[in-house]
Amino acid sequence: MADQDATRDIDALIVGAGFAGIYMLYRMRELGMTAHVVEAGSDVGGTWYWNRYPGARCDIESLAYQYSFADEIQREWNWSERYAAQPELLRYAQFVTDRFGLRSDMQFNTRVTSAHYQDDTGRWDVQTDQGDRFSARYCIMATGCLSVPRMPSYPGLEDFEGDWYHTGEWPHEGVDFTGLRVAVVGTGSSGIQSIPLIAEQAALLTVFQRTPNFAIPAHNRELTQDERDRNKDAFQRLRREAEYFIPARSGGPSAAPRALEVDDGARDERYQAFWDMGGLMYMGAFGDILVDQAANDTAAEFVRRKIFSIVQDPETAALLAAQDFPLGTKRLCVDTGYYDTFNRPTVSLVNIREHPIETITPAGLRTAAEEYEFDAIVFATGFDAMTGALLAMDIRGREGVSLRDEWRDGPRSYLGLQVAGFPNLFTITGPGSPSVLSNMLISIEQHVDFISDCLEYLRERDLGTVEATPEAQGRWVEHCRDLGERTLYPQAKSWYMGANIEGKPRVFMPYVAGVGIYRKKCDAIATAGYEGFALSR
Ligand code: FAD
Ligand code: N01
Numbered sequence: 001m002a003d004q005d006a007t008r009d010i011d012a013l014i015v016g017a018g019f020a021g022i023y024m025l026y027r028m029r030e031l032g033m034t035a036h037v038v039e040a041g042s043d044v045g046g047t048w049y050w051n052r053y054p055g056a057r058c059d060i061e062s063l064a065y066q067y068s069f070a071d072e073i074q075r076e077w078n079w080s081e082r083y084a085a086q087p088e089l090l091r092y093a094q095f096v097t098d099r100f101g102l103r104s105d106m107q108f109n110t111r112v113t114s115a116h117y118q119d120d121t122g123r124w125d126v127q128t129d130q131g132d133r134f135s136a137r138y139c140i141m142a143t144g145c146l147s148v149p150r151m152p153s154y155p156g157l158e159d160f161e162g163d164w165y166h167t168g169e170w171p172h173e174g175v176d177f178t179g180l181r182v183a184v185v186g187t188g189s190s191g192i193q194s195i196p197l198i199a200e201q202a203a204l205l206t207v208f209q210r211t212p213n214f215a216i217p218a219h220n221r222e223l224t225q226d227e228r229d230r231n232k233d234a235f236q237r238l239r240r241e242a243e244y245f246i247p248a249r250s251g252g253p254s255a256a257p258r259a260l261e262v263d264d265g266a267r268d269e270r271y272q273a274f275w276d277m278g279g280l281m282y283m284g285a286f287g288d289i290l291v292d293q294a295a296n297d298t299a300a301e302f303v304r305r306k307i308f309s310i311v312q313d314p315e316t317a318a319l320l321a322a323q324d325f326p327l328g329t330k331r332l333c334v335d336t337g338y339y340d341t342f343n344r345p346t347v348s349l350v351n352i353r354e355h356p357i358e359t360i361t362p363a364g365l366r367t368a369a370e371e372y373e374f375d376a377i378v379f380a381t382g383f384d385a386m387t388g389a390l391l392a393m394d395i396r397g398r399e400g401v402s403l404r405d406e407w408r409d410g411p412r413s414y415l416g417l418q419v420a421g422f423p424n425l426f427t428i429t430g431p432g433s434p435s436v437l438s439n440m441l442i443s444i445e446q447h448v449d450f451i452s453d454c455l456e457y458l459r460e461r462d463l464g465t466v467e468a469t470p471e472a473q474g475r476w477v478e479h480c481r482d483l484g485e486r487t488l489y490p491q492a493k494s495w496y497m498g499a500n501i502e503g504k505p506r507v508f509m510p511y512v513a514g515v516g517i518y519r520k521k522c523d524a525i526a527t528a529g530y531e532g533f534a535l536s537r
Pocket of ligand 1: 015016017018019020021038039040041045046047048049051056057058059060065110111112113142143144145146147190389393428429438439440441444
């Protein structure tokens, strides 16, 4: 416990020590500002600290899912696989932290509970669950888009006699399912990654599916030394290109044709080629998959045919292929052996859309149709995404206005970076920015650079406050909504829409036009003296 009376004065308080918090601290130090990171976990890594479930790995290729801010990092670090697994990603976060000696300004096992702007001093009063108190000119939220695990509200869980887990808060010592009867609830990316590995150990595995997702094989493999070496030489050039990438759906100069512009044979051939490349690249097979329902149907049908060709039991295959949303409008899953797993005699699939889970019982769970007994239940039920971590804190801006009230009807921000009425508060990869629709390392670096450049700009001009104007924020919110509505995304009950949380406003939260267009807008805004932000002493 900290000394209750001691308030620590710093330039910037950074909340979160995932990839965003790590790099933000690095940049603050470069600027010569005093900064302190507060992190709820006992170490750095964020996503890769918490999500230790079997099979957890990235779905952006490791060679791209890394920092570019200091070239020596990628020169010194060697990725072992095309898609690195969680332990390696966590080691990477630790490596970067230690490489730059950042730990001395980090505080772990501590949760920020409130951040209140003081109208009289223009500083943020930040408090933690350990009794710390900070007075900071800048308050920077690096709290993550997928960092608040969400549990279903079934009755009876407290009486369950077996063990239960959430994929997003997995025990550090790991879990041995050998010989156990296991239930997995949820078939998003976390479920789809973990199910094949749990099935290898469990005596019996029952998967409870409400909505089937689309999964594309990762074709994960070891990287060769030659691939690593070539990437090291090309990395900075490739990253600069990726930073300005404009997807075909936003009018980018993509070579991808439209799906219905080619005949059936050519279309299938192209889907097969993208299926063979694997992973998220499948979305790039045609330029209009996310904007044209008819195009999307062809992409979905190709995957459904694959499911029927892999899964031997036709009833199970039909259940796995019963998606009711356009492909890609819930994040596409990237799998290793997911559909094959249902050919194991020990694995079964239960349709809880038809017969919902009613209660957890001491021995297992009961659906509307049947009672099941389990030794362990795994909840792969996702996160309170994008706004969850921010709204978990009591954040108050000018005149004590609370962020929870401001965002009652959904998040409103300027560029996903600032909220009007909350001066000097920044949200890294906040709602209204490309964030979760991008390689997050690209988006994180861009936001951290934007914030750091802005703080330097203020200092050079002897200014102390930066704040989004309500007008600029209003225009940005409209722009984001308008772009979102031109796509198929709003058709899915996804976490992008807040639809996975009861009572959460249905708003499409990410900026959909891609990192290239977004970055150009941010660059132009900065060049124009931070247009749309009010700067003052
Ligand atoms: P996080 O890594 O979420 O870190 C935020 C940190 O803030 C957490 O450690 C949390 O404990 C801390 N925190 C939050 N609130 C508080 C508080 N009040 N007080 C103190 N600390 C707090 N993205 C990709 O681009 N590619 C991928 O392949 C990919 N794979 C993913 C796989 C999984 C399983 C998940 C869940 C997400 C994945 N993502 C991926 C998204 C991933 O979240 C980002 O890539 C990235 O790791 C986010 O980093 P961050 O620092 O912004 O947030
Ligand atoms: O969570 P999800 P996730 N009863 O929300 C079901 C990233 N990520 O942790 O669709 C029954 O996608 C829910 O059903 P439905 C990635 O961005 C990446 O899997 O709401 N079921 C759904 O099937 C991803 O998108 C990787 O009908 C319930 C599942 O649980 C994001 O994190 C790996 C239920 C939740 O799926 C979140 O993924 C992991 C209930 N009450 C995560 N509540 C990579 O591969 C929810 N469900 C890199």
